[in-house]
Amino acid sequence: MPETDDHPHEECGIVGAFVPGESVARTTFFGLFALQHRGQESAGIATSEGDKINLKAKMGLVSQVFREETLAALPGHLGIGHTRYSTMGGSKEYNAQPLLAEGQRGQIAVGHNGNVINASDLRVEMAEEFGSSFEKTSDTEVIAELFAKAPGADWFEVSAYAMRRLKGAYSLAIMTKDQLIAVRDPLGIRPLCLGTLNGGYVVASETAALDNLGAEFVRELEHGETLVIDKNGIQSKVWSGARSAHAMCVFEQIYFARPDSILNGELAYETRQRLGAEVFREHPVDADIVVGIPDSSTPHAVGLAAAAKIPYTEAIIRNRYVGRTFIQPDQRSRAQGVQTKFNPMRGVIEGKKLLVVDDSIVRSTTITRVIKMLRRAGAAEVHVRVASPPIKSTCHFGVDMATLSELIAANKTVDEITEYIGADSLAYLSVEGLLRAVRAPKNAYCTGCFTGDYPIPVQLEMNKMGFEAAPAD
Ligand SMILES: O=P(O)(O)OC[C@H]1O[C@H](OP(=O)(O)OP(=O)(O)O)[C@H](O)[C@@H]1O
Ligand SMILES: NC(=O)CC[C@H](N)C(=O)O
Ligand code: SF4
Numbered sequence: 049m050p051e052t053d054d055h056p057h058e059e060c061g062i063v064g065a066f067v068p069g070e071s072v073a074r075t076t077f078f079g080l081f082a083l084q085h086r087g088q089e090s091a092g093i094a095t096s097e098g099d100k101i102n103l104k105a106k107m108g109l110v111s112q113v114f115r116e117e118t119l120a121a122l123p124g125h126l127g128i129g130h131t132r133y134s135t136m137g138g139s140k141e142y143n144a145q146p147l148l149a150e151g152q153r154g155q156i157a158v159g160h161n162g163n164v165i166n167a168s169d170l171r172v173e174m175a176e177e178f179g180s181s182f183e184k185t186s187d188t189e190v191i192a193e194l195f196a197k198a199p200g201a202d203w204f205e206v207s208a209y210a211m212r213r214l215k216g217a218y219s220l221a222i223m224t225k226d227q228l229i230a231v232r233d234p235l236g237i238r239p240l241c242l243g244t245l246n247g248g249y250v251v252a253s254e255t256a257a258l259d260n261l262g263a264e265f266v267r268e269l270e271h272g273e274t275l276v277i278d279k280n281g282i283q284s285k286v287w288s289g290a291r292s293a294h295a296m297c298v299f300e301q302i303y304f305a306r307p308d309s310i311l312n313g314e315l316a317y318e319t320r321q322r323l324g325a326e327v328f329r330e331h332p333v334d335a336d337i338v339v340g341i342p343d344s345s346t347p348h349a350v351g352l353a354a355a356a357k358i359p360y361t362e363a364i365i366r367n368r369y370v371g372r373t374f375i376q377p378d379q380r381s382r383a384q385g386v387q388t389k390f391n392p393m394r395g396v397i398e399g400k401k402l403l404v405v406d407d408s409i410v411r412s413t414t415i416t417r418v419i420k421m422l423r424r425a426g427a428a429e430v431h432v433r434v435a436s437p438p439i440k441s442t443c444h445f446g447v448d449m450a451t452l453s454e455l456i457a458a459n460k461t462v463d464e465i466t467e468y469i470g471a472d473s474l475a476y477l478s479v480e481g482l483l484r485a486v487r488a489p490k491n492a493y494c495t496g497c498f499t500g501d502y503p504i505p506v507q508l509e510m511n512k513m514g515f516e517a518a519p520a521d
């Protein structure tokens with residue numbers, strides 16, 4: 049059945065492990081556990097002892113889907129895992145990853161982070177070329193089918209073939225019964241990194257997952273790179289067609305990735321401190337204390353406070369057991385979520401001029417409620433600084449943040465937003481300031497949702513439920 053409600057989502061988390069002599073189901077589980085923030089709809093693990101792929105993928109959090117018994121039923125030294133937020137295809141068990149596909153090289157399992165924008169065309173083409181039929185409704189099924197059916201003498205040729213045909217974002221963890229394959233798309237939109245563990249290898253969306261496993265971080269994958277890991281060791285090839293420009297999602301730096309992950313060679317925590325410092329340099333204001341909106345804006349607020357030489361103070365305490373509001377299923381529960389999530393401390397706030405920092409404003413649900421809360425707690429003035437530019441366009445590459453009509457900055461000017469959220473002043477970081485803070489030239493990042501300028505051409509708005517409404521057969 050087609051879903052009509054809007055799902056504001058993040059991304060997905062992927063893990064892969066090849067550790068001879070070890071049972072990697074637990075490794076994969078703990079890797080996914082560290083990546084839970086990237087997707088909370090479903091979780092799955094596939095493993096192999098070398099003879100066949102065992103799979104378990106269900107709706108729910110990593111810790112809800114897997115127990116000791118389920119992990120024990122997933123034997124093998126080779127495995128991949130996935131935690132999903134849907135960007136194409138409904139939030140349904142049949143779309144839970146890893147997905148299996150069958151081809152001339154046997155069975156494969158695929159875990160995908162990203163969004164492929166030409167999946168619809170590929171379904172039609174592949175039905176003709178390979179006789180493919182599609183039972184699920186995500187773009188990942190198309191990727192899995194392509195890797196299973198593509199011609200090629202080895203996985204590098206297969207991957208190069210797939211890279212020529214896929215348009216969009218795809219960081220992939222793929223396994224056969226005896227090989228682990230990791231792929232980062234030619235633009236490097238989503239992160240993917242490599243580590244070593246107990247004589248074997250681990251790949252993961254973020255370095256924080258490697259830290260969690262006690263693995264040693266080796267490096268981030270290149271854009272257009274394919275890794276093949278098996279009993280003979282590791283081999284790597286970068287697709288010759290990969291462009292020189294990187295287009296990593298700049299929102300990973302601002303909000304999505306964990307602050308303790310290394311992205312493009314730098315700790316996200318430090319990059320976020322620079323984002324905060326930069327917005328203050330662009331838009332200084334007098335205040336008594338700097339307040340972050342927990343959790344994700346803390347590093348930005350700390351960096352801003354240091355640049356402003358105004359004390360950073362915790363004024364809002366967060367209930368740790370409430371999830372990210374960005375990712376609740378509808379507007380009503382999102383609004384409720386903000387109330388349950390925060391408690392302002394009157395003793396800290398009363399009579400003070402506050403400089404409130406958030407990493408981003410999407411719909412403005414969070415900031416509007418927080419300002420009301422702070423005023424009720426006796427704030428004398430509330431000045432807001434946002435450590436990223438206004439979000440004016442939607443994402444086509446794996447972040448389902450909101451529809452165009454819901455994005456406040458797509459529909460109102462900064463002055464109108466200031467009034468709407470009830471702030472004494474509001475200022476956003478400029479796109480130039482953003483690029484300065486991430487220390488990158490313009491073409492090194494995708495900034496599409498801020499600038500409308502995407503690394504590859506996109507349609508006006510994508511139809512997430514396209515395959516649900518009219519499945520191709
Ligand atoms: O304008 P909105 O639609 O409210 O969305 C923006 C908010 O969403 C995110 O926080 P979230 O609460 O999701 O997670 P966090 O606790 O990690 O900051 C982000 O950090 C902003 O605070
Ligand atoms: N957020 C993601 O990376 C989602 C992966 C894929 N597009 C899906 O919807 O399943
Ligand atoms: S459009 Fe925005 S969220 Fe999407 S990949 Fe580009 S920078 Fe990231």
Ligand SMILES: [Mg+2]
Nearest residue numbers: 342343344345
């Ligand atoms: Mg937040």
